[in-house]
Amino acid sequence: MATAIDERLILGLVLGIFGSMFLNVGKGVQKQKVQVLKQGRKMFSAAHRKDFLIWLLGILMTIAAAGFYSASLKFTDRSSLVSSLSGIGLVGLLLYAWLVLKESIGFREIFSSALIILGTGMVSYFNQSLGQEQKYQLSHFIYVSLFLGAVFGVMAYAGAKVPKFWGLAFGVIAGSLIGLAIILGDMALVRSGGSMLRQFQNPYVYLALFASTSALALTQVAFFKGSAVQVVPTINSFIILTPLLVEYFTFGVRLNLAQYLGVAVVVFGIALLTTSPRQVFRN
Numbered sequence: 001m002a003t004a005i006d007e008r009l010i011l012g013l014v015l016g017i018f019g020s021m022f023l024n025v026g027k028g029v030q031k032q033k034v035q036v037l038k039q040g041r042k043m044f045s046a047a048h049r050k051d052f053l054i055w056l057l058g059i060l061m062t063i064a065a066a067g068f069y070s071a072s073l074k075f076t077d078r079s080s081l082v083s084s085l086s087g088i089g090l091v092g093l094l095l096y097a098w099l100v101l102k103e104s105i106g107f108r109e110i111f112s113s114a115l116i117i118l119g120t121g122m123v124s125y126f127n128q129s130l131g132q133e134q135k136y137q138l139s140h141f142i143y144v145s146l147f148l149g150a151v152f153g154v155m156a157y158a159g160a161k162v163p164k165f166w167g168l169a170f171g172v173i174a175g176s177l178i179g180l181a182i183i184l185g186d187m188a189l190v191r192s193g194g195s196m197l198r199q200f201q202n203p204y205v206y207l208a209l210f211a212s213t214s215a216l217a218l219t220q221v222a223f224f225k226g227s228a229v230q231v232v233p234t235i236n237s238f239i240i241l242t243p244l245l246v247e248y249f250t251f252g253v254r255l256n257l258a259q260y261l262g263v264a265v266v267v268f269g270i271a272l273l274t275t276s277p278r279q280v281f282r283n
Contacts, residue, residue, distance in 0.1 A: 012075030013124055016085040019068030023178075024089030024236070025096050026061030027219060029054060034223045059216070066212055070185050070205075074194060077134060079186040080255060080263075083179055083243040084123040086236050087116035087266040090273055108272065115269030122262025123255070134190045134251060141187070141250040148176060148242075167226015170218050171234030177215035178235070179242030183250060184208035233271050240267060 033055035036043045043052045072082045091113045097103040152173045159169030188204035189195075199205045222231045240263060248254050255263070 008075045009124075009127065012072045012082070013085065015068050015075065016072035016082045017088050019065045019072055019082075020085045020087075020089030021065075021092040022061045022068060022089075023065035024086075024093045026058045026065065027232070027235075028093045028096060029058030029061065030220070031058075031223055033058070034220055037220065062216055066181070066185075066209070069182060070189070070199075071196070073182070073186045073189055074196060077129060078127070078253060078255070079183050079243045079247050079251070080240075081123060081127055082186075083182050083240050084259075084263055084266060085120060086239040087270050088120055090232075090236060090270060091116055094273065112269045112273035115272065116266055119262040119265030119267075119269060122265065123259045126256060126258040126262070128256060134186070134253075136187050136190060136250050137252070141183070141246065144246050144249045145180065148180070148246075152176070163225065167222050167230035168234055170222035170226065171231040172238050174215045174218040174222055175235035175238030176242040177211045177218065178239045180246065181208040181211040181215065182239075182243050183246045184211060187250070233273075233275065236270050237267050 033051045036048055036051040036055055039045075039048050042048055069082060072085075073079065076082055094105065094109055094113060098105050155169040155172055159166045184204045185208045188199040188202055188208060191202045191204060192198035219231070219235065222235075244255070244263065
């Protein structure tokens, strides 16, 4: 039965899918050319300018993703619903590898993409409207953020001390920061009464931008020493998992069992897809 709420939800999902596509394809483009940053000022020279511009295009795509995510949050009532769309962007990255990089696609890639789409469909189809305006508890958000900050510190230390954990550690931090940015974006919209313009009058939107920018920088750090087969699934999994945790404490809402199963299917599909031998998911 089509209702105004259904139409808003569909629009929110479409905007979130665009955000996920821009984020993941942008990360793939960055990963291809991230080594150009090691050239220092030489990256602006004629010999390296093309690689730098391609890397910059990837950066601009990830920045554009923030706008789509913010718009998506306006039309949905759960941050986790938007973050669960992260896996769809990996399907977009796979299509990018096929159409642009001319990589072949096998059964593993098709099957894992189908799992991601199925899981995302489960999360979306079984969504139940809150039936009331969203409300958040700022103190709860601060407590859970401090807890995550302590975890990030431990993981960064472990990654610096044990090289093989580098990609995993900074992938967790980057993915979690993107997840936090989604939560903060939702808080900004709630405080502004759903206004895309008035949200810039409260601090949450700027904290979201800071978190997403930090995640962007840490993604480059993760790619420097970590393999993409380790970094990519970690980032995307924690983009999904972190909002589930933070949303529960901050907004006091949770998904239903079918949606949690859908999230599990998405995360499994992400792991299966991004550990494939396709070059776009590797260094």
